[in-house]
Structures are given as structure tokens and as C-alpha cells.
Amino acid sequence: MEVNTRVKKIEKNIPLLPLRGLLVFPSMVLHIDVGRERSVAALEQAMLGDSKIFLATQQDMRVESPERNDLYEVGAVANVKQMLKLPNGTLRILVEGIARAKVLDYKEGEKYTSVDIEIHEDDPTKDAETEALMRTLLSYFEKYAKISNKITTETIESVVDIEEPGRFSDVISSHLPLKVAEKQEILSIFNVKKRLDYLIIRLHDEQEVMALEKKINTKVKQAMERTQKEYFLREQMKAIQQELGDRDGKSGEVAELRKRIEEAGMPEATRKVALKELDRYEKIPAASAESGVIRNYVEWLATLPWSEKTEDRLDVAYAEEILNRDHDGLEKVKERILEYLSVRQLMNSLRGPIICLAGPPGVGKTSLARSIAESLDRKFVRVSLGGVRDESEIRGHRRTYVGAMPGRIIQGMKKAGTTNPVFLLDEIDKMSNDFRGDPSAAMLEVLDPEQNNTFSDHYIEEPYDLSDVLFIATANDLSTIPGPLRDRMEIITIAGYTEMEKKEIAKNHLIPKQMKEHGLKKSQLVVKDEAVLDLIRYYTREAGVRGLERQAATICRKAAKIIVSGEKKRVTVSSKMLVDMLGKHRFRYGQAETENQIGIATGLAYTTVGGDTLQIEVSLTPGKGKLQLTGKLGDVMKESAQTALSYVRSLTNKLGIKPEFFDEHDLHIHVPEGAVPKDGPSAGITIVTAVVSAITKKPIKREIGMTGEVTLRGRVLPIGGLKEKSLSAHRAGLTTIIIPKDNERDIDDIPEAIREQLSFKLVSQAEEVLQLALDGGF
Known part of the structure; x- marks a missing residue:
């Protein structure tokens, strides 16, 4: 038997009343509503006897007809003080707990269940330890009552007056907000000291929880009060602003910007910066100069595309159709774009290539970029870099400067509205530098696939991802692009168009476009094929088609005047009418000489506007061995002339002339069109041929053009721009061109239509050139 507990006696056949979600402690008075049939029968049986009943709590209150295993073993013996039958048939009873009791045996009767129980009474005596426990428990109970505000002063006073330790602990237990299982645990502790100790621990824990x-x-x-205060102040601010005439005020603008920032899809670090700046903007007075600076910055951050992306149309056949529809020729460029699309379709993700379309003006570099954007279903944005001298044009200005704004790259991305546009960097070779910095150096980060995913603009400051952008640059002259920048781009050279390609472009694109722009219908203007060819041959001389388009526009204007004046309703342009419209021929088709000439050789040159032919003339006069060069030649070309002359002097024996010949004659080398600057390393063999022709009086074959540099020992070195030079030779009416043997690999780049009409002679020594070019051989 436990200390502080006495077994009073064992009683049998006590009616059992199961309780749901309820527990009764000894000395506790409580009203209970009883409705279950067996419970009502048990109450009636108790009232017939000594009014005692055993109250046991269900472990699961959802069980409707509890059995032995559904009830706790320890419960309370109680007296039924009062019983009242309610109108709905339920009994309301008033019970008073007497003592703890433990079930020894269950007896299931027909109408109710009875139990044999062992009643435990608490020992009313107190020793020093019990007294100390009671005082400690009372102290904790008073503190708990003070914190919880759920226990009245009268309850505390009634607990103070209790002397019996067992009753003291039970009364306190009945006032604690514990779960039924926790109260059952207290009811099951028969030892009073242990019960007091347990309650002290529970109250201590409950106090800590309550304090927290x-x-x-x-x-x-406090947070709610602060929020309410802020709300109140904001409402006051709105009212003041409305009174002052500012309807929405700053708050409406801030709310809109905050919403845009949250919806922009920025990286988390950038979003935090934007929100921080927005908070600063909200607090700064509108009259402050900094207010406008911060607002513009936040506006830029919110407007830039951070996550908006268009879906690529990865249809190679469709892309090929678009490119062929808009452009004739340019097979190499089209093939590169289709390769990119094919790889993208297989990989489903690929960094945008950085392509540089290099070629003379008017060959369709810019319009090709537009077609690429259309074939990919991407947004298109163009930035012209011609004349850009300031590094800040690319990277933007610091926000500390007055009127600061982002650079052209970020501006272009804002204009595009997506993170993956086709971005055209037009005229990238026209950038220059001065004391304000080198913009081409700033472009290095933009065009480096390894760096441009964290491009940094001085104004935005936060890293911006350009890795999904398809950059396309255009250039006329690659030599003016710095080496590091050129190294970051894939160069695709567009040499120019053949005569037949120009004809197709004029018929399919240029003339219909100009007719539309000049309000002409197809039935009002017809340009015959012969007139188109004459237009190309006699009124334009260019690698591209820009001049051809201008002439087409002129024809449309003339035709519009004829139709409006009532002379004709339909204008048909023939070769004869072309002369009436545009005047006499401006150029002579087939620049080659009509007959073989002495001392005049046709060279092939490469310029920024495409290929061209150069007539190099040599004249010999009696003199003192002077060399005169005219025709506005550059340093490289002057050196080529001196090298060529030195080589020719080494051929005195083969030429059959006296060694003193060169000391007795002055040599004059002239390249016509003296106002046009001419330079380059590919005129060596042309000068040698012209000089030898002048000395030997042997004519040079008129149908031959040539290109190649020569060394002092007569070796012919390779040249560049063979495709452009071949096109110029074809335009000039030449049938044979002499090229260095090392350039044999470049013949495949020349359009097939041109290759079929030109004969290519490969040479490695200057003597071979003389053998081919001089009438009668060398």
C-alpha cells in the first residue's frame, strides 16, 4: 500500500456510468446530462439504493456502447445529489465525487453494467514535506491564475482554506485546463505527495508556456497596432494629397511599382534591391531631387524583361521558306541559321550564337537579321553603333550623373520586352574611341558567351542575363574591328550578288516594294527583263542592291507622273524607254579594253563596297632611272610597286635588255581615278605585268584580270577577297583571271554561275603570269 493512501473498503455491484469527454475528481460537484439507455438504467438503480454510482471516463468518446476495454480502470465514486428529467427525455443529474476507486470486476447486466471496486481514500494528515509541497503548489497556482486571467479570486481563496492534501490537489486539478487524458493521469495517482509533486511540475511548465x-x-x-497606425497614417496622407489636388498621390504610384516588381520575375537579389529602393522612394519627399532619380531607377528595373521569353519556332522547313522568300542567294548565311535551329531543336536549349555579317553596303545584312527574327518567331531590336564614341553608350551612365540612363544594350532589351530577342548591332565597325573611353572594349562583355549571362550596366548595377539573346552584328570593313572583339564573333562574309541574283532581287523584291510605296498597281507598271538587266549593267555598279533600289524608285516616280498626267494608263518599261526615264548610260558594261594594250594591265581589288577592277598603266621615258607613282596610292601599294620593279630588274637577261636600261629611263606607274585612295597588297603581279609589257612592247591580253602579291624572287603570294574580286571581274566583262595557287581552296566560295563564265589560272611564280598575260608569251 502506498504512503498517504488508505484503502477504505471494497464495494460490489456499484452501477457504472460511462462519461464521454468528462472526468470527475473527488470533492468535485458537477452537473451531467445522461441520455444513453444503459446509463439511465444505471442511474435509476443507484437511486433505488444508496445513490452511489461509479463514474469512469471513456478512452475514446466516439464509442457509443463502451465495453470494459473502452474505459479507464480508475474512476471516481460519486453520490447522485439530484436528478431531473428534461423535456427531450435526457436526465440531468448533480453528482459529488467522494473518492478514487479502481475497478476489480465488470458485470454486464441486461439493462446496465455494475462493477466491483476498490475505494482509495487520501490520508488527511500532513507532515513537513507535504506542507512544503502544498505551499509550493499554491504559489505556482496563484502565479498561474495571475497570468491566465481565467481563475477568479474567490477560487484562489477557497483553495487556500483547504487543509487536506488530497482534496487540495484535486480541487486545483479540477481548475486546470488539461486534456481528459492528462486529468486521468492525475486521477490515477493515489499517492498524495506524488500527486502534489506532479502538479507542481505541470504548473511550472504551464507557466512557462503561458509566459511565452x-x-x-x-x-x-504591437505589430497589429503598428500596422493599424501605418494604415491610419496612410489614409490621412491620401486625404491630404487629395485635398492638395494629387488624387492618387505617391502611395498609389508606389503600390503600382511594388506590384510590377513582384510580377517581374527578377532574381531574388535584384528584387530585394528594387524593393529597398522603392521603400527609400516612398519615404523621400516628392520635392527632393533624389526622389526622381530613385523613381526612374525603380521604373527601369520594373520595366526590364527578366523572365518574359518567347517560344522559339523550331521549324527548319519554315525558317528556310522565310529566308528564301526574303532573300535570293546568301546560301552560306542561310545554312548557318538553319544549322543553329537544328541543334537547338535537338538540344532544346542553346546559347545564342554571336554572328557578324560582313560585306559591302546594300547586300541585305540588316534585312537578313529581320528575316532571321521572323523565322524564329522572336522579337527584333536594332541598335545602330555608327559613330558611337563613348563607352557609356554601351554600359550606361552612373546614377550619380544628371540625366543618367542605361546603355543601348539595356535600352534595346527594354524595347524588345523579352529576354531572347534577335538583337542587331548595326555598323559595329563604325565605332571609334576618344577620351570618353573605348566602346568596342565595352562590347567585349556583351558579345562573350562566357560573360554575358551576368552583363553589368553602370545604371542598372544588377547583373542582367544576355545569354539567350541571338546577337547579329553587321560590318562593312572587318579590318577596323579590334582583334579581341572580332575573335568573339562568328564572321560570315557576304560578298555581293551576281548579275542574275540582282535581276531576281529586282523583279521579286525591289520593284514590287517601290511600286507599293509609290501607289502603283501591277496593272499600271511593267518592267521588262531586258530593262532590268540594263538597269543593273548601265546605271549601277555595286556589290549590293541599294543603288538598284534607288533607280527602281526613280522609274516608279516617272511612271506615276505619266499615269497621273493622263498620258498613259499603263507604263511598260523597255530598254529604250529606260534611257528616256533615267538618261544616258552612266557606266559602260564590260570595262575590259576593246583591244590588247601595251603597258596597261587589269588588276582586281577588294574595297569596303565590294570588289572592283583597277587599270594599272606604265609609261617609260628617257631619263635617269626615277620611279614615279601616281593615283593616290597607299604605303602598301607603293611598296608593292618598288618590289615589282626590283623583281623586273632581275629579269634583264630574260627580257633581252641591257643592264643600264633602267638607269637611262624613268618609270611612271599610274592608277587612274587619282581622287580615290587605293591601297592593298594584291597588286604586285599586275604591276610586274604592266612594267614588262611597257619594256618589251608586248600587249597584254584584254580579257585577263589578275590579283596576287609578288616577292623579290618572283613568288606569288595568296590574297583575300577572291569572291568579291571574281564578281567584279565578271561585271567588267573579263573571261580569265590569274590567281595565286594557294587560293585554289577559295574557288568553291564563288557562285557557280560565275565559275562557269570565268577561267581561273593558278600560278605560283610571276613568270607564269607573264606567260599567260602577255600576247605572244614571255
């Missing part, structure tokens, strides 16, 4: 709960509630209340 109170602290949390205080914080929540």
Missing part, C-alpha cells in the same frame, strides 16, 4: 504565449501575443498586438 503572452510574449507572443504582446508582439502580435
